[in-house]
Amino acid sequence: MSPRKTLATTHRVLRQLGHDRRTLALLFVVPPMLLTIIKYAFQSEPSKFNQLGPMLLGIFPMVMMYLVASIATLRERTNGTLERLMTMPAGKLDFILGYAAAFSLVALVQATISAVVILGLLRVTVMSGALSVILGALASAFLGTSLGLFTSAFATSEFQAIQFMPTFIFPQLLVCGLFVARDHMVRFLQLLADVFPLTYSVDAMKQIALYADWSTTLTRDFVIVLAYALLALLLGSLTIRRRQ
Amino acid sequence: MHVAIETKNLTVKFEKKFVALKDVNITLPAGKIIGFIGPSGAGKTTLIRCLVGRQKITHGSAKVLGVQAGSAKLRGRFSYMTQSLSVYPDLTVRENFSYFASMLGQKGAAKVAMIAVVLEQVDMTPQADRLVSGLSGGQKQRVSLGVSLLGDPEILFLDEPTVGLDPVLREQLWDLFRELVTAGKTIVLSSHVMDEADRCDDLLLIRDGKVLAHASPKRLRAQTRTKSVEESFIELVGEQHESA
Numbered sequence: 267m268s269p270r271k272t273l274a275t276t277h278r279v280l281r282q283l284g285h286d287r288r289t290l291a292l293l294f295v296v297p298p299m300l301l302t303i304i305k306y307a308f309q310s311e312p313s314k315f316n317q318l319g320p321m322l323l324g325i326f327p328m329v330m331m332y333l334v335a336s337i338a339t340l341r342e343r344t345n346g347t348l349e350r351l352m353t354m355p356a357g358k359l360d361f362i363l364g365y366a367a368a369f370s371l372v373a374l375v376q377a378t379i380s381a382v383v384i385l386g387l388l389r390v391t392v393m394s395g396a397l398s399v400i401l402g403a404l405a406s407a408f409l410g411t412s413l414g415l416f417t418s419a420f421a422t423s424e425f426q427a428i429q430f431m432p433t434f435i436f437p438q439l440l441v442c443g444l445f446v447a448r449d450h451m452v453r454f455l456q457l458l459a460d461v462f463p464l465t466y467s468v469d470a471m472k473q474i475a476l477y478a479d480w481s482t483t484l485t486r487d488f489v490i491v492l493a494y495a496l497l498a499l500l501l502g503s504l505t506i507r508r509r510q
Numbered sequence: 511m512h513v514a515i516e517t518k519n520l521t522v523k524f525e526k527k528f529v530a531l532k533d534v535n536i537t538l539p540a541g542k543i544i545g546f547i548g549p550s551g552a553g554k555t556t557l558i559r560c561l562v563g564r565q566k567i568t569h570g571s572a573k574v575l576g577v578q579a580g581s582a583k584l585r586g587r588f589s590y591m592t593q594s595l596s597v598y599p600d601l602t603v604r605e606n607f608s609y610f611a612s613m614l615g616q617k618g619a620a621k622v623a624m625i626a627v628v629l630e631q632v633d634m635t636p637q638a639d640r641l642v643s644g645l646s647g648g649q650k651q652r653v654s655l656g657v658s659l660l661g662d663p664e665i666l667f668l669d670e671p672t673v674g675l676d677p678v679l680r681e682q683l684w685d686l687f688r689e690l691v692t693a694g695k696t697i698v699l700s701s702h703v704m705d706e707a708d709r710c711d712d713l714l715l716i717r718d719g720k721v722l723a724h725a726s727p728k729r730l731r732a733q734t735r736t737k738s739v740e741e742s743f744i745e746l747v748g749e750q751h752e753s754a
Contacts, residue, residue, distance in 0.1 A: 271612060350591075
């Protein structure tokens with residue numbers, strides 16, 4: 267692994283996105299747009315939106331980055347570029363980490379825009395402040411990127427990769443505490459929620475919204491989300507084989 | 511004679527059943543254009559993938575430049591152009607070259623200079639800053655070939671490099687191949703177009719995972735008392751059927 271080659275990969279992925287303005291626009295515009303819709307959907311219950319808004323900001327970046335990352339790496343696996351790269355003197359980690367860094371940078375912009383919109387325009391109050399919101403959204407995006415890089419290895423077509431979203435992401439979404447509070451769910455769903463990473467991303471946002479102080483629970487949430495993300499990146503690099 | 515490639519009883523089976531290559535024993539010279547000729551599905555790509563280290567060998571051995579194929583020591587000493595385009599359509603020609611050059615460990619002014627040379631070699635200087643996706647099929651093919659010229663490799667493995675090119679362009683590429691070989695490089699290319707075989711220095715006729723013949727085009731024609739490699743091929747397949 268070499269920092270120069272990792273950075274070259276990051277630069278290359280960003281250049282690709284730079285030539286694809288529409289994808290960039292979608293990444294930056296869609297989360298604020300969805301948040302705005304939900305705000306007005308809950309117009310009669312503003313306190314509900316104040317609670318839901320931050321939680322959703324723990325979810326949208328993950329879902330969007332998951333899709334972008336899994337399709338990007340799937341294309342790389344199917345169009346021969348990965349085949350070519352694997353015969354070159356470059357490490358698998360140069361490839362994986364380069365991708366992760368590129369998408370994290372995009373996610374930083376996305377998180378900042380979303381935070382400005384949700385706190386400024388949509389007037390949601392969070393106790394922990396704007397910086398924590400950005401960090402939470404960023405962690406969510408990083409998790410999505412890593413899971414996307416990993417699970418795309420099991421897809422042999424774009425159709426499958428897209429279907430992996432309802433397969434891998436929706437179950438996490440259903441039990442993460444957004445629809446039903448976790449302690450109100452049956453035991454086995456609680457257990458599922460306990461092992462799903464999205465639960466902790468959403469919980470982190472909840473903590474950020476409710477408490478001004480950085481609690482140990484919040485630290486735990488961040489550590490778990492990052493641990494899952496790093497694990498997915500590691501597993502992702504294992505799915506890239508030099509020799510098939 | 512300097513040996514570029516040597517295989518002993520090289521055998522590849524897919525899923526333990528289908529035999530893609532069977533007991534291939536070849537010694538190929540350095541500094542020549544070597545053609546792997548045969549119908550599609552014959553095993554040409556599998557043989558190339560063994561030599562570049564992408565394909566697991568079931569038994570037997572393969573050496574490239576005296577080193578076990580697939581060894582990390584070889585990376586950077588050869589290049590591999592896959593049958594699919596294996597460049598990024600959403601980057602410009604120059605961005606593609608720049609990324610792959612970085613992954614080969616090139617940097618700074620030397621990298622910039624090398625890219626300029628390769629752009630000239632594949633005659634893409636006027637299109638250097640255009641997106642690959644907007645280029646014609648032949649131009650894309652030349653971009654992919656250009657990537658294989660980066661980093662001054664000793665051996666170029668080119669899987670069907672001239673497929674789909676117009677006759678004028680093909681002529682230009684063959685001139686380039688001849689130039690490269692004169693400069694001391696070894697070119698291994700595959701083709702299912704028999705009339706290209708006559709332009710190689712050394713030929714392997716491959717069918718059903720077996721090497722039917724290995725000789726220069728001239729000797730092949732003399733041995734089979736035919737006027738073209740195509741006729742030799744038909745003659746040899748006929749003999750094989752008679753002896754079977």
